[in-house]
Amino acid sequence: MSIIKTNNLTKKFRELVAVDDVNLEVISGECFGLLGPNGAGKTSLLRMIVAASPPTSGDIWVLGHNLRTDSRQVKANLGVVPQLDNLDEDLTVIQNLVTFARYFDLPKEEAKQRSREILSLFELENKHDSRINELSGGMKRRLLIARGMINQPRLLILDEPTIGLDPQAKHLVWRKLAELKSQGVTQLLCTHNMEEAADICDRVAIMNLGKILSLDTPQKLVIRHVGKTVYVIEVTSEEKNNVKEKLKNLGLDFEVVDNRIHLFHIDSDVVIKDLGTSLISLQRRPGTLEDVFLRLTGRTLIE
Amino acid sequence: MKSFSWRFIRVWQRNRDVFFRLWRSEIPVMVAEPIIILLAMGLGLGTYVGVVNGQSYIEFVTPGVIAGYAMFSASFECTYGTFIRMEHQRTYDAIIVTPLNIEDVTAGEIFWGATRSLLTGSFILAVAAAFQLVHSPWALLILPVSFLTGIMFAAIAVLYSSLVPSIYSFNYYFSLFITPVFFFSGVFFPLSSFPEIIQKLSWIAPLTPVVQLNRALISGTLTTDLLPALAYITGLAFVFFAISLRTMRRRLIV
Numbered sequence: 011m012s013i014i015k016t017n018n019l020t021k022k023f024r025e026l027v028a029v030d031d032v033n034l035e036v037i038s039g040e041c042f043g044l045l046g047p048n049g050a051g052k053t054s055l056l057r058m059i060v061a062a063s064p065p066t067s068g069d070i071w072v073l074g075h076n077l078r079t080d081s082r083q084v085k086a087n088l089g090v091v092p093q094l095d096n097l098d099e100d101l102t103v104i105q106n107l108v109t110f111a112r113y114f115d116l117p118k119e120e121a122k123q124r125s126r127e128i129l130s131l132f133e134l135e136n137k138h139d140s141r142i143n144e145l146s147g148g149m150k151r152r153l154l155i156a157r158g159m160i161n162q163p164r165l166l167i168l169d170e171p172t173i174g175l176d177p178q179a180k181h182l183v184w185r186k187l188a189e190l191k192s193q194g195v196t197q198l199l200c201t202h203n204m205e206e207a208a209d210i211c212d213r214v215a216i217m218n219l220g221k222i223l224s225l226d227t228p229q230k231l232v233i234r235h236v237g238k239t240v241y242v243i244e245v246t247s248e249e250k251n252n253v254k255e256k257l258k259n260l261g262l263d264f265e266v267v268d269n270r271i272h273l274f275h276i277d278s279d280v281v282i283k284d285l286g287t288s289l290i291s292l293q294r295r296p297g298t299l300e301d302v303f304l305r306l307t308g309r310t311l312i313e
Numbered sequence: 314m315k316s317f318s319w320r321f322i323r324v325w326q327r328n329r330d331v332f333f334r335l336w337r338s339e340i341p342v343m344v345a346e347p348i349i350i351l352l353a354m355g356l357g358l359g360t361y362v363g364v365v366n367g368q369s370y371i372e373f374v375t376p377g378v379i380a381g382y383a384m385f386s387a388s389f390e391c392t393y394g395t396f397i398r399m400e401h402q403r404t405y406d407a408i409i410v411t412p413l414n415i416e417d418v419t420a421g422e423i424f425w426g427a428t429r430s431l432l433t434g435s436f437i438l439a440v441a442a443a444f445q446l447v448h449s450p451w452a453l454l455i456l457p458v459s460f461l462t463g464i465m466f467a468a469i470a471v472l473y474s475s476l477v478p479s480i481y482s483f484n485y486y487f488s489l490f491i492t493p494v495f496f497f498s499g500v501f502f503p504l505s506s507f508p509e510i511i512q513k514l515s516w517i518a519p520l521t522p523v524v525q526l527n528r529a530l531i532s533g534t535l536t537t538d539l540l541p542a543l544a545y546i547t548g549l550a551f552v553f554f555a556i557s558l559r560t561m562r563r564r565l566i567v
C-alpha cells in the first residue's frame with residue numbers, strides 16, 4: 011500500500027524549477043531516503059508533501075488523502091522534522107512539547123506525560139525547564155526530532171534529521187527510527203549522510219536538479235551504478251593519458267578525478283596487471299552509496 | 314477563499330501562555346503607560362485646559378485614552394510581535410505542519426491582539442472607575458468595543474506585517490499611521506476645534522468612531538448617531554480581517 015504518491019509533481023520558483031515532474035511512491039512501513047546535492051530540490055519536495063508549499067502542478071496523495079482537499083486530516087497524522095530549527099523560542103523545552111501536543115488536540119495530562127517521556131527518550135530530561143537559546147545545537151536538533159514524534163505520527167518526514175549530532179546522539183536517533191519502523195511508522199527522510207542512507211533506508215532515491223535520477227535499495231543502487239568493488243588507482247600526470255587509453259581499449263567503466271582513476275564494475279584483479287608499472291598506488295575497496303551519489307550527480311572536477 | 318477554523322484558539326492559547334510567562338516585562342508596561350498619560354494629560358494639561366464640553370479635562374480624555382491604548386496594544390502585538398514570530402522565529406512554519414492552517418494562525422494572532430486591547434481597555438476603565446470618572450453602567454460596553462477595536466487594528470497590523478520586508482518597516486507604520494491617528498481622532502481635543510478639512514479627514518481615521526463610542530458609553534449619553542460609528546468599525550474589522558487571511562497565505566505558503 012502506498013503512503014505517499016506523487017503524480018507529475020512540479021514546483022517552480024519563478025523560472026527556477028526546483029522539483030521537476032517527480033513521480034514518487036513511498037510504501038507503507040518503509041524508510042525511504044532522498045539523497046541529492048545542495049539545491050537538488052529535496053526540501054522543496056518534502057515541503058509540498060507536508061502541505062506547507064503548494065505544487066505548481068501535479069498531485070499528491072498522503073495516507074490515502076488528496077493533499078489539495080484534505081490537508082488537515084493528513085497533517086494530524088504527520089510528524090515533521092524540518093531542516094531549519096523552528097523551535098518556539100518564547101517557550102521552555104517542556105512547554106515547546108506540550109504546546110505542540112496541544113496543536114494536535116492531545117488532552118492536557120496526556121500531553122504532559124508524553125512530553126516528559128519523549129524528553130527522556132532523547133536524553134533531554136535535565137533540560138526540562140531550559141530556554142531554547144540555552145541549548146546546544148545538537149540538543150536543539152534532538153528536541154526538534156522529539157517534537158516531531160509528539161503526536162505519535164503514522165508518517166514521519168525528516169529533513170536532514172541527524173545533521174550536527176554527535177555519534178552517540180546520531181545512533182540514538184537511528185535506534186529510535188528503527189524502533190518506530192518496527193511499529194509500522196513509515197519514514198521519508200532526506201540526508202547528506204551516506205552511512206545513514208545505507209544503514210536505515212530500505213529504498214533510496216538520488217535527486218539532482220529537481221529530478222529523481224535513480225531509485226532502489228541501497229545495495230542494488232551500488233551494484234547497478236558502481237559494482238561490488240571499486241578500484242582506485244593513482245597515476246602520474248605523464249602516465250595518465252596512457253593509462254586512460256589502455257582502460258578505454260579494455261572496455262572498462264571508469265572515471266578520472268585529478269590523478270586518480272576510479273574503476274567500476276570490476277570482478278577480478280586481472281585487468282589491473284595489464285597496466286604495468288605506471289601506477290603509483292592501487293586501492294581496492296567495496297563500492298558505496300557515496301560512489302553512486304558522486305557518479306550520478308557529478309563531481310566538481312570531472313574530465 | 315479559505316477561512317479559519319476553531320483551531321485558531323490553539324495559537325491564541327500559545328500567545329496567552331507566553332504573555333503570562335513573560336508577565337514581568339509585559340504587564341507593567343501595559344499598566345503604567347496609559348496611567349502616565351492619563352495623569353499627565355488629565356491633571357497636568359487639564360489645569361490649563363479647564364473644562365471641555367462641560368466636563369473636566371480628565372473626564373474628557375479618559376474614554377479617548379481607552380480607545381487609543383486599545384489601538385496601541387493590538388498594533389504592537391500584531392506588528393513587532395507577529396513579525397518576529399513569523400520571520401525571525403519561524404514559529405508559524407512549525408505550526409502549519411500540524412492540523413492548523415495558516416488562516417487559523419492568522420486568526421489566532423488577530424484575536425490575541427484583540428485580547429490585549431481588551432485587557433488594556435479593562436484595566437484603564439477600572440482605574441477610571443476608581444477615580445470616579447465613570448458615570449454610567451453603559452460604560453461596561455466599552456469592553457466589547459475595545460475588543461472590536463482590537464480586531465480592527467490587529468487585522469490592519471497583520472495585513473501590513475504580511476507585506477513588509479523587514480522589522481524596520483514598522484517605524485513608518487507607527488510614525489505615519491498610528492501616531493497621527495492617535496492625535497487626530499478627538500482623543501485630546503473635540504474634533505470641532507480642528508479646521509474643517511482636518512475634521513473631515515479625521516473621520517477616515519478608524520479610531521475616531523471608537524473615541525465617539527467610548528465617550529458616549531462612559532457618560533451614558535447614547536444616541537442613534539452611534540450606530541454608524543459602530544457599523545464603520547465593524548465593517549473595517551471584517552474587511553481587514555478577510556484581506557489579512559489572504560495576504561498571510563500569500564506570504565507564507567510558497
Ligand SMILES: Nc1ncnc2c1ncn2[C@@H]1O[C@H](COP(=O)(O)OP(=O)(O)OP(=O)(O)O)[C@@H](O)[C@H]1O
Pocket residue numbers: 023026027028046047048049050051052053054055093567
Ligand atoms: N522559497 C524559495 N524561493 C525561491 N527559490 C527557492 C525557494 N526555496 C528553494 N528555492 C530554490 O529551489 C532549489 C531547491 O532548493 P531546496 O531547498 O529544495 O534544495 P535541497 O535539495 O533541500 O538542498 P540542501 O541539501 O542544500 O538542503 C534551490 O535552487 C533553491 O534556491
Ligand SMILES: [Mg+2]
Pocket residue numbers: 052053054093169
Ligand atoms: Mg534542504
